[in-house]
Amino acid sequence: MLQRTSEQVSQRIERWRAIDPAQRSREPFEALGQAGLFDIGLPGGGASLDSFAAIAQAEQAIVAASGDLGLATAFAGRQLIARFFIGRFASEAQRADLLPRIAAGRCWAAVAISEPGAGAHPKHLQTKAERRGDDVVINGRKAWITNGPVADIFLVLAITGLEGGRKRYGLFVVPRDTPGLTRTPMPSLDVLKPASHCELTLENCTVPASAQIGDMLDAYPAMALPFRDIEDTLGSASTAGFLAWLVRAAATHTELNDDHALRLGRLKGLATLAADSSRAAVAALDDGTPPVPARLIGVRALAAGIVDDIRAHLAVARADERVSRALAAYNVLANVAREPRKQRQISLGQSLWSEPQA
Known part of the structure; x- marks a missing residue:
């Protein structure tokens, strides 16, 4: 099923990438709909696409191909809201009315x-x-x-x-x-x-x-509270896609020599670890296994280290406007819900003191 999901998402991403870049820039949402991306993750869109993993794969691929965190954020938010709130909690009549229109791009x-x-x-x-x-x-x-x-x-x-x-x-x-x-x-x-x-x-x-x-009786603990964690988990896919794009962009601004290759190879390896952790975190949403907070904390820590390293490098290299804009977008998103994330990291650290020692 995972392979089928990846194939279906990849086909739609390729259709999206085949659209003229000027049109994608001018009408970004229309281009996503034209490529068939709006049924990804929704019930009724095909079993292979009916998952959080499908949304995450598309989200990650959008950023990895374009560096556009804003577009991926808008897309993932759209699909996630429809899947979680409407697909999971709405009545049969509400789902029958809303989901087909959302999948077709006629409703947000x-x-x-x-x-x-x-x-x-x-x-x-x-x-x-x-x-x-x-x-x-x-x-x-x-x-x-x-x-x-x-x-x-x-x-x-x-x-x-x-x-x-x-x-x-x-x-x-x-x-x-x-x-x-x-x-x-x-x-x-x-x-x-x-x-x-x-x-x-x-x-x-x-x-x-x-x-x-x-x-x-109360929609807050049933919907609003878990949605924050699910949204954070899906967001790690955008981060993983961004890191893949950023490392490639950094390479284009780097002189070809063994020292730089050594550095870039390390960054590529760390970016791959972030992608693997994100994929595992999203998979837990679909199979119902308990979340592992350390995975998301690790993704953010890896991302921060990679971005800091590349910033230091690009400070002495000629960075283009796309890289500067993408880094600024990363800064904004990295600070969303910063305090809850900080408390989660503190709790993880505190748990170490209660673990038995050999």
């Missing part, structure tokens, strides 16, 4: 969890959903919605009630043309284009009660 879904000044911490979120007869009325604000400016529907996390002083949450499908919904583009980071973000203001946005995704 974006998830709205974080809020201005609150991040994604459940204690601080304020957006509320109130049941009124057969409808639900949503009020609040959301921020940092990836792909929000191009989204057709928003999956909005909102408080549905209190139990013992604890907030309970639901997730609701809110179409972009819902009265009372206002999108405000957030200051765009040019180095991450075409990935973009927006804020949402919801003022008495009314949707049918059937717009709720999932029937669990």
